[in-house]
Amino acid sequence: MSPPPDVEYRPASVKEVLAEMKDTAELLIDLSYSAVLFGSEGVAEEVLALEERMDLLQMQARMSLLMAARTTDDAEQLAPVLGVVGAAEKISDAAGDIAKVVLEEIGLPDAMRASLPEAVESIVRATVREDSRFAGRTLGEITFETETGVRVIAIRRGGEWLLDPTHETSLEAGDVALLRGAEENLPPxxxxxxxxxxxxxxxxxxxxxxxxxxxxxxxxxxxxxELAVDLAYGAVLYDSTELAEEVAALEAEVDQLESRFEAWTLRAAADVADPVVLRGLVHLAGSTEVISDAALEISEGVLRGIGTHPVVAEAVLESDEVLVRSTVGEGSRLDGTTIGEQTVRTDTGMRIIAVRRPRGSPSTEDDEWETQPGPDTRLAAGDVILAKGTRTGADRLEELV
Structure with a gap:
C-alpha cells in the first residue's frame, strides 16, 4: 500500500470544501452498499479512491478552521463546524469498511444477495471507450436519463471527481462513469x-x-x-430543531435494530453450515450504526441550541438538491391517495424519501417510519413527508400537500 500524499496548508474556501465533503459522503454511502449488495469489486475500489479524497478534504477543512479561530467566540461558533467535518470523515471511514467486505472477501451469506430488489437500484462502474456513441457528447445532448432510464451519478476523470454531473457535463474517452438505474435498463x-x-x-x-x-x-x-444523513444536513441548512430531533429518533431506532440484528444473527449461526460467512453481516451492522451516529453529530449543534454557522448552511445550500419536510393537509390532493396515483415525482420532480405516520404519541420515537415509500404508498392527513429535489419542485409539492 502506497503512503498517503503529503498535505500542507493552502488557503481554501471552507464553504466549498464542506460542500464537496457533503456530496462525497452521500455518494460514498450509495457506492459502498451497492458494492456489497451486488458483489462489485469495481465499485468497492471506487469507494476506497473516494475515501482517500475525503481524507484530503477533511485535513484542508480542519486547517482552514483552525486558522479562522482567533477568539473564544470564534471557537464557540466553529466547534459545531468541526463536528460536521468529523462526522463526514466518519461516514467516509464507515463506507470504506463496508467496501472492504467485498475486497477482503470477509464473507456474506446468500440471503444478503436475495435482499437486492428491495434495497437499492443497481450501481455499476463503466469506462467510456473511444468508439462509444456517448464519447465526446454532453449528458444534455444525449438526453441521457430520458433516453436510457439510467443516471450518471459521478464521473472520475484521471484523478479528479465530478460529483454532480449536469446536462452540460460531457462523457470523454477514458472517463470512469458510475451509473445508477433499474437492473433491466443497465445492460444496453x-x-x-x-x-x-x-x-x-x-x-x-x-x-x-x-x-x-x-x-x-x-x-x-x-x-x-441514509435518511438520517439527509435530515441532518437539512437540519443544519434550515437551523431546524425539528429535523434534528428526527435525526435523533432515527439514530435511536438504528440502535434498537442493531440489538435485534445481533440476536437474530446469533440464532442463525446455529443453523448455518459455516458461521464464518456471517462475519460480513456483523461488519455491515457496525459500520451502518457508525453512519447513523455521524448523522447525529452533524445535527448536534442545532440540538444543543448553538445554531448553524453560516458557512455550513451555505455549503449545504450549494447542493443541487434541497430537502423539504411537509405535513399532508386534510382534504389535500395527497390525502387518502397513493404517491403513484398522484404521479408526485413526475408532476413535481421531487422524490419522497420517507413518510412518518404519527401514532398518537407526542414522542417521535413511537411514530411509524416508512423509509422507502413507493408508488403504492398511501398517504393520509397528518402524515409527515420528507422529499428531495429542486427548489422549483419543492414549490409544486407544497401545492399538493
Whole structure:
C-alpha cells in the first residue's frame, strides 16, 4: 500500500470544501452498499479512491478552521463546524469498511444477495471507450436519463471527481462513469459505453428465517442511516430543531435494530453450515450504526441550541438538491391517495424519501417510519413527508400537500 500524499496548508474556501465533503459522503454511502449488495469489486475500489479524497478534504477543512479561530467566540461558533467535518470523515471511514467486505472477501451469506430488489437500484462502474456513441457528447445532448432510464451519478476523470454531473457535463474517452438505474435498463447502456457485455447477478433464495430477519434488519438500518444523513444536513441548512430531533429518533431506532440484528444473527449461526460467512453481516451492522451516529453529530449543534454557522448552511445550500419536510393537509390532493396515483415525482420532480405516520404519541420515537415509500404508498392527513429535489419542485409539492 502506497503512503498517503503529503498535505500542507493552502488557503481554501471552507464553504466549498464542506460542500464537496457533503456530496462525497452521500455518494460514498450509495457506492459502498451497492458494492456489497451486488458483489462489485469495481465499485468497492471506487469507494476506497473516494475515501482517500475525503481524507484530503477533511485535513484542508480542519486547517482552514483552525486558522479562522482567533477568539473564544470564534471557537464557540466553529466547534459545531468541526463536528460536521468529523462526522463526514466518519461516514467516509464507515463506507470504506463496508467496501472492504467485498475486497477482503470477509464473507456474506446468500440471503444478503436475495435482499437486492428491495434495497437499492443497481450501481455499476463503466469506462467510456473511444468508439462509444456517448464519447465526446454532453449528458444534455444525449438526453441521457430520458433516453436510457439510467443516471450518471459521478464521473472520475484521471484523478479528479465530478460529483454532480449536469446536462452540460460531457462523457470523454477514458472517463470512469458510475451509473445508477433499474437492473433491466443497465445492460444496453453499459454495453454502449464499454463495448463489453453486462453480467446480471444470479437470483438467490434465502432459506433460514432468522438469517432473513437479520438481513432485513441490515437493509432497514441502511435505509434509516441514509435518511438520517439527509435530515441532518437539512437540519443544519434550515437551523431546524425539528429535523434534528428526527435525526435523533432515527439514530435511536438504528440502535434498537442493531440489538435485534445481533440476536437474530446469533440464532442463525446455529443453523448455518459455516458461521464464518456471517462475519460480513456483523461488519455491515457496525459500520451502518457508525453512519447513523455521524448523522447525529452533524445535527448536534442545532440540538444543543448553538445554531448553524453560516458557512455550513451555505455549503449545504450549494447542493443541487434541497430537502423539504411537509405535513399532508386534510382534504389535500395527497390525502387518502397513493404517491403513484398522484404521479408526485413526475408532476413535481421531487422524490419522497420517507413518510412518518404519527401514532398518537407526542414522542417521535413511537411514530411509524416508512423509509422507502413507493408508488403504492398511501398517504393520509397528518402524515409527515420528507422529499428531495429542486427548489422549483419543492414549490409544486407544497401545492399538493
Amino acid at each position: 447502456v453499459y454495453e454502449s459505453i464499454t463495448g463489453e457485455p453486462y453480467a446480471v447477478p444470479d437470483p438467490v433464495e434465502p432459506a433460514i428465517d432468522d438469517l432473513e430477519r437479520a438481513v432485513d434488519a441490515i437493509v432497514l438500518m441502511k435505509n434509516m442511516s
